[in-house]
Each structure stands twice: as C-alpha cells, then as structure tokens.
Amino acid sequence: MTDDVLRLRNMRFYGYHGLFPEEEALGQLFEVDVELIGDFSAAATADDPALTVDYAAIYEVVEKAMAQRCKLVEALAERIAERVGQACRPVEVLIRVRKPHPPVQAHFDGVEVEIRRIYE
Numbered sequence: 001m002t003d004d005v006l007r008l009r010n011m012r013f014y015g016y017h018g019l020f021p022e023e024e025a026l027g028q029l030f031e032v033d034v035e036l037i038g039d040f041s042a043a044a045t046a047d048d049p050a051l052t053v054d055y056a057a058i059y060e061v062v063e064k065a066m067a068q069r070c071k072l073v074e075a076l077a078e079r080i081a082e083r084v085g086q087a088c089r090p091v092e093v094l095i096r097v098r099k100p101h102p103p104v105q106a107h108f109d110g111v112e113v114e115i116r117r118i119y120e
Contacts, residue, residue: 004040006053009033013066017076020103032062035094053088061087073097073113085119092118
C-alpha cells in the first residue's frame, strides 16, 4: 500500500461549538482540513473518478458533522474523523479543526486540534 495523500484544505463553516454561552448563542467561524492517506494509485493510473474519493461528498460529510453542536473542538474533530472514515474505507484520516477566534482574553492565532485515525 502506498501512502498517497488527498487533502481538502481550509474548509470554512459557521458553527456553535464551545463551552461558553456566547459561543452557543452567537457562533463563530471554524476551519477544517481533511487528509486521507491511502493508496490512490488505481485512480491515478486509470484516470477514473469512480476509483477515487468524491471531494464534494466528503465536504457534505464534514458539513453535516459541523451542524451538531459540541462543547470541545476535540469532540468535533473526532466526530468528523469517524464520519469521513465511514465514508471512505480503508483509509487513514487526519483531521484538523481550527477555531481562529476563540473567546478568550489572549493574543494568539487561535486553537487547532489535530487527530489521526485509521479505518479499515
């Protein structure tokens, strides 16, 4: 098996995830990266879209996962990984979820959670 990587980078969604009441009430922007690690050589060799991942379908999977509220960004990343893994097996999934503007009194570029899961 090869370690090919297919990335959907910086998908943006408005969501209501977080611990604070204002996050639930007002919501905020989230950014999501999905990396699928697997063997995409058959699709590449045959130049056949049916043999690879449907990017639009993966986007929809992430969009639906984002619609359900989580308190923790970690839980949100786990939910996305599980659903993407179910949609395209066998594959290794790497998910990054960013909260660029968390409601805290600090100066930094945001919070990012990265998780990696293998689905066979």
